[in-house]
Amino acid sequence: MSTLLSLRDVWVEYGDRIVIEKLDLDIAAGSFVSIIGPSGAGKSSVLRLILGQEAPTRGTILLDGTPLAPECGPDRGVVFQRYSVFPHLSALRNTILGMECEQAPLTGRLFGAARRAAKDEAATMLTAVGLGDSMHLFPAQMSGGMQQRLAIAQALVKRPRILLLDEPFGALDPGIRADMHTLIRSLWRDYSLTIIMVTHDIREAFTLGTRVLALDKRRHDPHAPHRFGATAIYDLPMRDRTENSLENHTVLPLTE
Ligand SMILES: Nc1ncnc2c1ncn2[C@@H]1O[C@H](COP(=O)(O)OP(=O)(O)O)[C@@H](O)[C@H]1O
Numbered sequence: 001m002s003t004l005l006s007l008r009d010v011w012v013e014y015g016d017r018i019v020i021e022k023l024d025l026d027i028a029a030g031s032f033v034s035i036i037g038p039s040g041a042g043k044s045s046v047l048r049l050i051l052g053q054e055a056p057t058r059g060t061i062l063l064d065g066t067p068l069a070p071e072c073g074p075d076r077g078v079v080f081q082r083y084s085v086f087p088h089l090s091a092l093r094n095t096i097l098g099m100e101c102e103q104a105p106l107t108g109r110l111f112g113a114a115r116r117a118a119k120d121e122a123a124t125m126l127t128a129v130g131l132g133d134s135m136h137l138f139p140a141q142m143s144g145g146m147q148q149r150l151a152i153a154q155a156l157v158k159r160p161r162i163l164l165l166d167e168p169f170g171a172l173d174p175g176i177r178a179d180m181h182t183l184i185r186s187l188w189r190d191y192s193l194t195i196i197m198v199t200h201d202i203r204e205a206f207t208l209g210t211r212v213l214a215l216d217k218r219r220h221d222p223h224a225p226h227r228f229g230a231t232a233i234y235d236l237p238m239r240d241r242t243e244n245s246l247e248n249h250t251v252l253p254l255t256e
């Protein structure tokens with residue numbers, strides 16, 4: 001297994017409230033990791049750590065064996081349940097914007113050849129997510145599923161290696177959700193992505209993941225609910241499913 005991302009003895013604490021305790025994880029390149037767990041378990045916090053938006057209070061996060069840079073990197077893209085696409089911009093402009101912020105952080109605008117290249121890239125990515133005919137629509141003219149497709153295009157146009165999804169399909173109707181599953185699976189393969197997806201839907205977790213991780217508290221103190229944090233209580237490899245890499249992966253059972 002080639003490890004892309006490692007969390008070593010990671011803790012997240014807010015004051016004396018422990019949210020995550022002693023989380024150890026190795027995530028293989030090309031894997032599709034589903035994360036489930038009760039509300040408030042710290043699933044979004046884990047994604048924020050990986051995104052670099054937040055630093056662990058203890059422990060280390062390594063990307064390719066190197067400590068994670070303390071800011072969002074181009075190697076990580078993210079899609080939330082309700083993405084704040086800009087309402088006054090077309091799908092195309094929304095997608096180009098992702099690259100502009102990256103490449104022209106001061107002005108937020110690209111010009112000339114760089115701008116044409118960005119536009120081509122954005123159009124390619126919108127086509128890849130199925131919005132090839134909708135590039136000039138504004139978010140208000142798009143369904144919820146289309147807006148999530150746009151959010152995915154916006155995240156992928158920077159060509160991240162890791163795509164983080166925080167309950168991305170939770171607000172969509174079941175039929176649309178099935179279409180999104182097909183889409184995300186093909187993007188995962190076509191772009192050799194490593195995906196880490198938080199979901200409330202256990203069936204979705206098992207349908208898509210090469211690995212399903214459950215975050216929860218191992219210990220409860222009824223008199224002090226914040227005394228203990230959550231950690232990976234189950235870590236289940238889906239043996240019938242392979243990663244994007246050529247090797248199959250094996251996950252060792254978790255030890256206390
Ligand atoms: N900035 C913060 N300050 C204090 N508590 C926070 C902060 N961010 C998150 N929390 C708390 O951490 C816990 C985990 O939150 P979160 O990661 O959003 O859980 P999940 O995504 O699993 O529902 C919650 O109890 C939440 O209230």
Ligand SMILES: [Mg+2]
Nearest residue numbers: 043044045166
């Ligand atoms: Mg959350």
